[in-house]
Amino acid sequence: MTKIMGYADRLSLQPGETVGIMASCIGADRFRAEIVRLLNPNAGMGASEYREVAIETPANATYKAREQKIHAGSFGVVPEKWALRGIESFTLQAYVWPTTPKKGARALMGNWAEPGTGFGLALDDKGAAEIRIGGFRLSSGVPMLERRWYLVAASFDAKSGQVKLWQEPIYDKTFHAERPVAVEGKAKASVADKGAPFLFAAWRAGESKTPTGWGRLLTKGHFNGRIDRPRLARIALDRAQIQALASGMLPSGVEEKVLGVWDFSKDISGERITDLSPNRLDGEVVNLPTRASPGHNWTGAEMNWTKAPEQYGAIHFHDDDISDAKWQPDFSFTVPKDATSGFYAAKLVADEAYFYVPFFVRPTRGTVKAKIAFLASTATYTVYANNRSRFVRMLTELYQGRLSMMDNVDILQFEFPEMGVSTYDRHTDGSGVSISSRLRPVTNWKPHGRLWNYCCDLFIVDWLEHTGLGYDVITDHDLHAEGQDLLRPYNVVITGSHPEYWSLEMLDALDGYQRQGGRHMYMGGNGFYWRIAFHPTNPNIIEVRRSEDGVRAWDARVGEYYHQFTGEYGGLWRRQGRAPQVPTGVGFISQGFDACSYYRRTDQSRDPRVAFMFEGVTDEILGDFGVLQGGAAGLEIDCADFSLGTPPHALVVAKSENHSNTYILVAEEINIGHGALDAVQNAAIHADLTFFETPSGGAVFSTGSIAYAGSLPINGFDNNIAKLTTNVLKRFVDDKPFPMPR
Amino acid sequence: MFKIDPSRLDVAREFKAKPFGEHSPELQYVLNYMRTRVTPDFHVLVMTEPGKRWVLAHMPTGGGVPRMTNQSFDKLEDAEWHVFKLRWKDITGQDLPID
Structure with missing residues (x-):
């Protein structure tokens, strides 16, 4: 049976720059490559029909197939x-x-x-x-x-x-x-x-x-x-x-x-x-x-x-450490001068096998025209790269409340275990994996399969395309390297469905942007949660030390809480004085994966400060529909907490309710275990749709839910979630400052 | 320690009617029991058409290439019910007399 996989030598490119694509193909003499721009996820029922745009380039060609091996083990x-x-x-x-x-x-x-x-x-x-x-x-x-x-x-x-x-x-x-x-x-x-x-x-x-x-x-x-x-x-x-x-x-x-x-x-x-x-x-x-x-x-x-x-x-x-597969490029692609910023991939096809090699095209520095930037969560994608543990134990089904699901590309990591695992896994000796590199084939950055992270963020791309307002795609890696200057040209920065991992440099850049009047739409759940450290010289490699607290795939051993790359203390930002509620108004409260729910409007949604948000939205129930398990509120959800940094003037305009038994209170909220930790019994478990203004005329809108993005395309974007979100985007694009409430 | 009572067909019917979302405490106990057993392998779904078709497979506990079965589904609810019945029989020794 034919197998194909690959990776790119660069992640984020400007027009005129070149990316090398490495491929390994077994079972076929040749493979076909096509450069595509991805416009939405291949999500099936309820979602937009899958679209990828082929880019005209000499790189689109048939290539001689060869096997390239990975030599794991440090x-x-x-x-x-x-x-x-x-x-x-x-x-x-x-x-x-x-x-x-x-x-x-x-x-x-x-x-x-x-x-x-x-x-x-x-x-x-x-x-x-x-x-x-x-x-x-x-x-x-x-x-x-x-x-x-x-x-x-x-x-x-x-x-x-x-x-x-x-x-x-x-x-x-x-x-x-x-x-x-x-x-x-x-x-x-x-x-x-x-x-x-x-x-x-x-x-x-x-x-x-x-x-x-x-x-x-x-x-x-x-x-x-x-x-x-x-x-x-x-x-x-x-x-x-x-x-x-x-x-x-x-x-x-x-x-x-x-x-x-x-x-x-x-x-x-x-x-x-x-x-x-x-x-x-x-x-x-x-x-x-x-x-x-x-x-x-x-x-x-x-x-x-x-x-x-x-x-x-x-x-x-560890005998399964891998930092760089060291493959040789099979071909390269030079981004056309007039290329549209976006999610791109080299689509590799051999017989019935296919594999997407992702990369991103950003605008040329100094020539930004769009007022909207979508910040692709490439740090989080890297940390999750080749998440194996979710497939290999029934624990996943236990906490997800449904059978585990994979596709043929996911299975590659079991056929080729040398491609290494993610920081959600343990090494073969049981110790937690704290370092992840993207310089190897990655099976879970793709527009199909589990609707999560990269794939889920394509729902937001789909919606942005639908608004026609024009947007750029920039990446966490760009933000870490360039700081606030990357964000400065934009009126609005949109963060993704699950922007979970942040370096200090990234967080400081976003903070500076918000303080200077930048508008931030946080379109996800469980964001701004873990601190990460980038490798000192190779940004393709990220470290996370899962210290002390939080919902953790593994727990760092005592004495191993400080990152080796930077010497910074690892763990939750919440434990380092910068809880997610500070930049976004909301922070992680629960997760569950069997069914998603809806939001109900609150009295605060009638506040004139948020009237722009509800123009044309008359429903009291918001998002009782969605590609992601039937609702806009779910998977991983966040709520406001004024003790952790939600601004005192923040408005919670809608709250979710009616979550299922699989939604359990996050570990950092539990000091003494008891029997009322699920959403059926615990009222603390809900998502808050939140808004607040910042000094200098800025504002923040947070959905507090990963599933939110999956509700946008329902009924051809004619629904109360898409309407409300588009209202927010249009107001956030407007130069008119938001006054701070007195 | 909780054990599944094979006479509680009401619990099975509840799952069939609503495999996802809020469950009664009794059903949640049954599901937790089924999902915490230590077995050499366990059922997973392999999606063969995005959002449209899933094939039942056996996944070796701890990792390995999943072994596909001939059973496929075009609704996730049907897959959950099929596996629920298999597990019920495996644990209680009795077939579920519910289609």
Whole structure:
């Protein structure tokens, strides 16, 4: 059966700029590509008929198909250097914290390579520490336990052939029966591998014909777990010397024999790994393992790695980390000078298989003509990229109140698990995924399938097209990079159906825009919720640490609450003095996914300040219809909370009601569990349609519901939700300032 | 600990009439029971036509490629009822005498 998938090397382009499209196609000789602008989601009943506009370009062509592989699994690598040559005797040592010791043999460190050259420290197939010298192996014979720190060391004296191996549990407060293990043996082996790179958490397995995460190096034996303070010496050290080296000192009398003294607490925000020795055996990590991880000496007294980096000297490697698939482009597309801003995609088709590779076209800087900007939630799309967990457990059905649903493109991630998962998932070792990259095929940025995020935002695009008012599409990535200047030309900025993830830079830009009179239409639910950190040099990669509170797919371990990319505290913006109610008037209160409901107008909707909103809207019930489960209020919903920052003059013009049992109060609202947490029993669960003015003539309109967007197209946009929303848009486009109420 | 009472056909009828939206406490208990069982695989829907057609499939718990069945639906409500009946039989050992 034919499979096709791909990704783009750029996300947001201006006219005249070029994007490269990478594709992998299996089962066909050729594939067809077409550049399209997307105008609405392929949503079926009730929605507009699906439309995508083909762009005239030489890129629309048939291409030779080829398979491009993804090499997942993180590791550290030190390029071959003089200091690494001519090693005969050696000592390898590190503190290690294995997370899947029963998962088969795994590498810890060394230059060992398949089928059996070089030397290395590893875990054997039972999870016991093991030394490898060429084809020789000696194991401690005692499997290590999951998530415990050990000092593991091995030495080899080439003259005598003496091999020693130590596996010693590090004291902690738990009770266990473990004891230090020391074994000895004789090896007739020889290191005999000159000029090889030195690796952490993987061993070498040959070379690829195409680029991999590091050059063309192929790796296997990817270790799951943490490595702290690895050391290398060109002598067989004794136990006391090993201890000195582990403690941060050099072993007296043989200090010149020490080759590598790596300190993983240096350069935590980036990919560099640092050797403190004069040899400067510096290297890098590949596929972005988790850094800022508590090391073997973490006391629990300091949660912030920037305050006590010496306690955060561990790197947590995973066999499914992936930061960049490193594919080669199959073709490119140059955006025409007269291109309309919007949601674009390279539509790849081979036989019956198809795959959309999304990108966005924004207007040329300095030439903005539209008064309306739709801010595509590309940070949120990235964080959700390849959300796997929702498909693999019945828990999803439990909290959604309906059977889980997928399509053939979603299934690709099970056929090609190396494409990696999202920050809604856990790694194969159970630890939360905190880093997501879009430089790989992504199965859930598409105009079909689950009506969520990217797909759901196309309902808003569809409505904007219908209004004929003219709009630009800009992205979170642009906003993070350029700040408020990106928004300044626009009278109205529309945020999407679920703009959940925000960096400080993005939030500050929006805040500045609103303070200077900008109008903001927040057309969704559960927005402005999590803090994120962009990679310091590669904006295609985003980190989220799910700290302490909130509705979470996983919870960060204690001590891991600060982002490695920026050192910023992770978690909910609500816990950092910037609750969603501040910029929008509303914040997350509940989610449910079985049925959506409606809003009922409030007395405040009769306030003359919002008369413009209700011109031509006579119904008391708003949005008792919709593509998204039959109503405008639902999926994830927000309400006003004056204690959290809803402006005191905000008007709640309509409130939702009649939500189902699956709508449960969000975790951050529950201090003591009780039996009245669902919407049938708990009146706190509702969405508030909210409006308020800002100083300098601006205003904010918030729907507080993801499902809202799905009600816009009903009856050909002839409905009370579309009418009300269009009224808001037209007034927000108008230059006339909104007066602040007295 | 709650167990499904196979004589409570009223609960099953309630689900058939309204698989989505507010449920009685009794029905919600039944659904929670069905959806919290630990099984080697579980039912999912694979959408073959956007918003129009869904095929029932078995998804391995923990991940894997779903195994498609020959059963397909053009209404999500029908799919929910079909799976409800399968689970009722599996848990209680009795067929639901409701079409």
